[in-house]
Amino acid sequence: MNFSKYFSIAIVFTTCFLVHENAHATLIKLTDLTPHYSAKIPACVGVDGKDYKKCTSTAYLHTTNSLAGNDPDFKKSFDAWNTSNAATDKWTLANGGNLPGGQFEVSIFDALAFNNVGGLEINIDWTYNGTDKDDFQWAQGLLDNYLINPIKIVDPFYEMDVNAAEVNKPPLYPFQYADRSFYDKPLGPWPNSSFDARAFLSKANFTARTLTIYEGVNYGFILSVPEPSTLLLFILGVTGLVMSRRNNSKVQLADLVKQVFNKPVDRKV
Numbered sequence: 083m084n085f086s087k088y089f090s091i092a093i094v095f096t097t098c099f100l101v102h103e104n105a106h107a108t109l110i111k112l113t114d115l116t117p118h119y120s121a122k123i124p125a126c127v128g129v130d131g132k133d134y135k136k137c138t139s140t141a142y143l144h145t146t147n148s149l150a151g152n153d154p155d156f157k158k159s160f161d162a163w164n165t166s167n168a169a170t171d172k173w174t175l176a177n178g179g180n181l182p183g184g185q186f187e188v189s190i191f192d193a194l195a196f197n198n199v200g201g202l203e204i205n206i207d208w209t210y211n212g213t214d215k216d217d218f219q220w221a222q223g224l225l226d227n228y229l230i231n232p233i234k235i236v237d238p239f240y241e242m243d244v245n246a247a248e249v250n251k252p253p254l255y256p257f258q259y260a261d262r263s264f265y266d267k268p269l270g271p272w273p274n275s276s277f278d279a280r281a282f283l284s285k286a287n288f289t290a291r292t293l294t295i296y297e298g299v300n301y302g303f304i305l306s307v308p309e310p311s312t313l314l315l316f317i318l319g320v321t322g323l324v325m326s327r328r329n330n331s332k333v334q335l336a337d338l339v340k341q342v343f344n345k346p347v348d349r350k351v
Contacts, residue, residue, distance in 0.1 A: 108148040108297045109185040113207075114192075119143075121195035126307070129228075129235055129271035134307040137272055139200035141193035141303045148186065149280055149298040151177030155240075156280045156295065159223025163242035163253055171250050171291075178294040181218075181283060184210025186299055193303060194269065201269035201277065202303045208262050208283065218283045220255040220264050221293060225278040228270045235275060243279070252286045253293055270305060278302040 119141050126137035149156070160175045167173070190205035208215075222243040228235045243266075245256040257265065268277050282298030 107150070108181050110143075110145040110148055110299055111185055111187050112143070112145060112191065113187045113189050117143075117188075117191040118193050119191075121193040121200065123195045123197070125197075126195070126200075126272045127198055128273045128307075129233060130273075132273075134273050136308050137195060137200065138306050139193045139195040139202065139303055140306065141191070141202040142301060143188060143191055143204075144300040145188075149282065149300055151179060151282070151295045151297065153280060153282075153295075153298070155225060155278075156223040156282060156298070159225070159240040159242050159280070160253060160293070162240040163244065173253060173291045173293055176292055176294040178285065178296040181296045182210060182212050182214065184208050184212075188299075190265075191301075194267075196269075199269040199271055200275070200303070200305045201267065202301070203267045204265070204301055206264040206281070206299060208264075210262075215262055217285055218262055218296070219258050219286060220262075220281055221253055221284040221286075221295060222255045222266070222279055222281045224280075226268075226270070226276060228275045228277075233271055235271060238276065252288065252291075254284070254286055255281070264299075268303070270303075272305055273307040275305045276302070277304075 121139045121141075123137050124135065126134050128134055157175060160173075164173055164175075185208075187207045187209060188204065189207055190203055192203045194201050194203060208218075224241050224243050225238055226241070227238040242253045243255055244251065244253055255264070259265070262283070264281055266279070266281070268279070270277055278300070279302055280298055280300050282295040284293055284295040286293050
């Protein structure tokens with residue numbers, strides 16, 4: 083038996099199958115005529131109470147392909163949420179495959195930067211007009227690194243974007259609209275909040291407690307402030323060391339700088 087022949091046929095068949103599946107992925111189209119992927123302000127206040135300069139919010143939107151129902155990161159968010167449920171309140175996650183039609187049109191996409199927080203604003207319209215459109219609802223999985231109450235920055239963790247005050251509710255996004263559009267305006271504290279979202283159109287079976295996800299959109303933001311330069315940190319450190327010694331402090335500072343940079347320093351004040 084010519085195994086190489088059959089192995090080659092299998093590869094061709096698998097490749098054609100994957101291309102065929104991808105060809106039906108829902109198109110993501112940016113229709114916002116003036117999107118903003120970055121927002122900067124000259125100064126901001128961090129959650130740590132410190133003042134920062136040149137604060138930047140960088141937003142991203144992946145438009146190459148819609149997310150598929152087997153997305154591993156959404157599953158991590160779902161599992162993290164489901165783990166906290168009682169045994170009788172567990173849900174099951176299912177892959178629904180492709181959506182029945184339409185495309186995702188991102189009509190608002192703007193990075194945002196304010197004095198205490200930064201983030202982004204996004205609106206997604208689903209152009210499908212089938213009679214079963216009302217059967218779909220949005221579900222959103224997150225990987226972020228900040229808490230709202232109390233507000234603080236923590237290690238990145240997976241979670242579902244749900245109303246935490248509601249008990250025994252399905253893992254659906256808290257805000258659903260009649261036209262099945264999606265809107266969010268997440269904001270996080272300075273200096274280094276991050277937010278990665280995976281928003282899926284889905285169907286929730288309340289009787290079977292099953293969430294079936296179809297296709298979705300990946301977007302998010304990262305907040306940042308410039309790191310202090312090495313030279314600045316060195317000078318600040320040396321200054322603190324020298325000022326702690328009262329005797330001939332200016333001469334000691336000059337000597338230390340000369341040793342590090344191997345350059346003469348004017349001792350005059």
